[in-house]
């Protein structure tokens with residue numbers, strides 16, 4: 515048992531021979547000891563107090579051991595909480611785990627939750643005159659092309675992270691019944707201004723696309739459209755994204771996605787590094803194969819670099835983005 519007191523513990527050399535997971539300063543799969551007794555320190559994990567460990571000092575280790583005195587937790591090596599840290603046992607569901615993982619990121623790195631992301635995006639949209647390519651009220655060239663080639667046909671559409679609504683407006687003008695959702699009240703206010711007087715069936719919703727129960731949106735949708743939201747999600751939120759598709763995408767419906775293309779834009783760090791760094795470094799790059807893997811429950815219709823569109827074009831297009839169209843099976 516992990517927390518039980520060992521009767522005899524080998525030397526560090528013996529342990530490292532037997533237990534390859536034992537590394538100085540890192541939690542081991544079992545107690546590490548030898549010349550010194552193991553101590554369970556703040557934050558958990560057995561450490562050999564002769565080792566340096568990150569985030570603490572030897573003095574703290576000594577105080578921890580002294581505080582424990584002769585109590586049973588001294589012998590069994592239970593962790594004690596930091597000052598101000600409350601014990602909780604709140605994890606019950608996958609969503610609880612995902613929320614806990616959201617919290618591993620620095621607050622100022624958050625671009626995807628109502629808690630941090632909506633303020634960040636509000637500030638981003640505050641100056642509408644900034645030369646941000648997607649501030650122009652033009653649809654994606656890829657969206658126009660899917661429509662012109664008949665790859666997608668009017669039905670119900672959900673625009674995820676719609677921003678100021680340029681693609682939602684185009685979808686509505688082309689006969690879709692559109693729900694468009696964004697975290698940022700400023701983006702939604704801007705989108706609603708643009709939609710005033712426009713023809714078509716279009717509703718904007720301010721909220722978290724992954725908490726659709728809160729926004730009152732229900733599927734099924736024939737098209738889920740996402741231009742530039744997916745690459746701002748941390749890796750674990752792909753689980754929420756795929757769950758959203760499972761729940762809301764109609765059989766035979768399409769996912770159309772534009773996102774940062776590896777080699778051209780976005781961070782190419784491995785997934786785990788974002789948790790180590792507590793930030794997403796401006797957004798995640800995806801390779802074509804990584805998109806195929808992530809959306810492997812869907813069928814690929816088209817996956818190509820977006821066409822670069824000149825400033826005078828009626829369409830938005832940047833070559834550093836993928837334009838991907840996937841279809842859900844018809845059953």
Ligand SMILES: C[S@@+](CC[C@H](N)C(=O)[O-])C[C@H]1O[C@@H](n2cnc3c(N)ncnc32)[C@H](O)[C@@H]1O
Pocket residue numbers: 625626627631632635648649674675676677678679680681695696697698701721722723724740741742743746
């Ligand atoms: C790069 S912007 C793209 C905006 C818009 N799709 C466009 O292309 O003009 C990404 C948008 O995703 C939104 N977003 C990020 N996380 C979200 C979430 N969990 N729910 C809803 N919107 C989200 C942001 O508020 C932001 O407006």
